[in-house]
Amino acid sequence: MKKGERRKRELLEIAYRMFIARGYENTSVDDIIAEAGIAKGTYYYHFESKEQTLEEVIGMMIEQETEAAKQVLQADIPVPQKIVGIIASLRPRQEEQPIEGALMRPENLIMHSKIKRRLIETVVPLLSEAVEQGIAQGIFSCDCIPERVRMLMTVSSETFDEGRFSQRDVAVFIDMTEKLLGAKPGTMGFIRELIR
Amino acid sequence: MKKGERRKRELLEIAYRMFIARGYENTSVDDIIAEAGIAKGTYYYHFESKEQTLEEVIGMMIEQETEAAKQVLQADIPVPQKIVGIIASLRPRQEEQPIEGALMRPENLIMHSKIKRRLIETVVPLLSEAVEQGIAQGIFSCDCIPERVRMLMTVSSETFDEGRFSQRDVAVFIDMTEKLLGAKPGTMGFIRELIR
């Protein structure tokens, strides 16, 4: 009674690839089962609905993305680098699967928003901890850490995720980060390197 | 050759009401034509697709929302009030159509995001002008105005649009606004009144 789990993983893997490559909306259940070589009933034996599949696929993505972020948090590097490292670790890397631009295209609006939301959900606590460390070290100085971190993440994903941003955007974001966290001007300047 | 325009307006009006009341996804073309008492062919004579209808409906909304904002910009009141006034003028007013919570519910993700995007698009220039005025008066002091304004709007809509926010969110947002625009602490404190 564990064949089911394997099958589900397999389907999840396929859905994951297809959702990323062609978008959630442009991938039909028929596409998925054709690729997997199974019947429709089988698909719906493993998943409640197409949307639930998306939910689980996003879960996989998040988990994967979060992995790296956690590493960075534990690492023995200066706090500002940690923060930047975490943010960078979960930005959709261009070199990856998303063939063709893909993930952020208007057709994928739904997937995009859902990912964004859950990513923020899971990463805010991690980043907040890093900021706490920074405060303990006298690098930052502020209250309401989770709220501040969340706003920073919101702006970051909304501004940088879709590629079209200017150097001025970067400059303002750096300024904003420093001011929101109560850091000395220049502390976060090296963000420039990572966004690019 | 102008009966067409009237019909289209009528359809747009109906679609507008239904999209707001029940959400884009939950409104079928059949619903719309039933309400309008016309045949499907007629609908598709006037619109390319359901999505294009949404696009035009959003256009109507934006236009409408922007109206008030422009008034505020011209008004003879202190700049900080203008800014808050503009933002307030285009936040979905609860008392309005959106019966049942409605507009911001997860089902309406698509409509919601599209509105958000186009709203920011059209309002950033207006707000930027207000900020310019503020700078001229020595109330604010910053560069990269449109970028800063856009980020503020992003955070604002992402944080406050869906109802679930805390007083700490408000406090941080005020702090952020003042710091991003280079205003004296306390300048924007009255935002508190308007959110909530």
Add this chain to the structure above:
DNA sequence: TATTTTTTCGACTTTCGGTCGAAAAACTCT
């Protein structure tokens, strides 16, 4: 009035998410 253009109609097609009952495969227990 004749003709041309615009508008309307509604049956039909296609696509897609989802259901269901029954068969097959895998597992359990004596």
Add this chain to the structure above:
DNA sequence: AGAGTTTTTCGACCGAAAGTCGAAAAAATA
């Protein structure tokens, strides 16, 4: 091994919804 039970698979079928199309009706034009 064989009977019985549970899990997994199958694919025909369903209903909803977006979109098409040719032809008729209405309106404008000459």
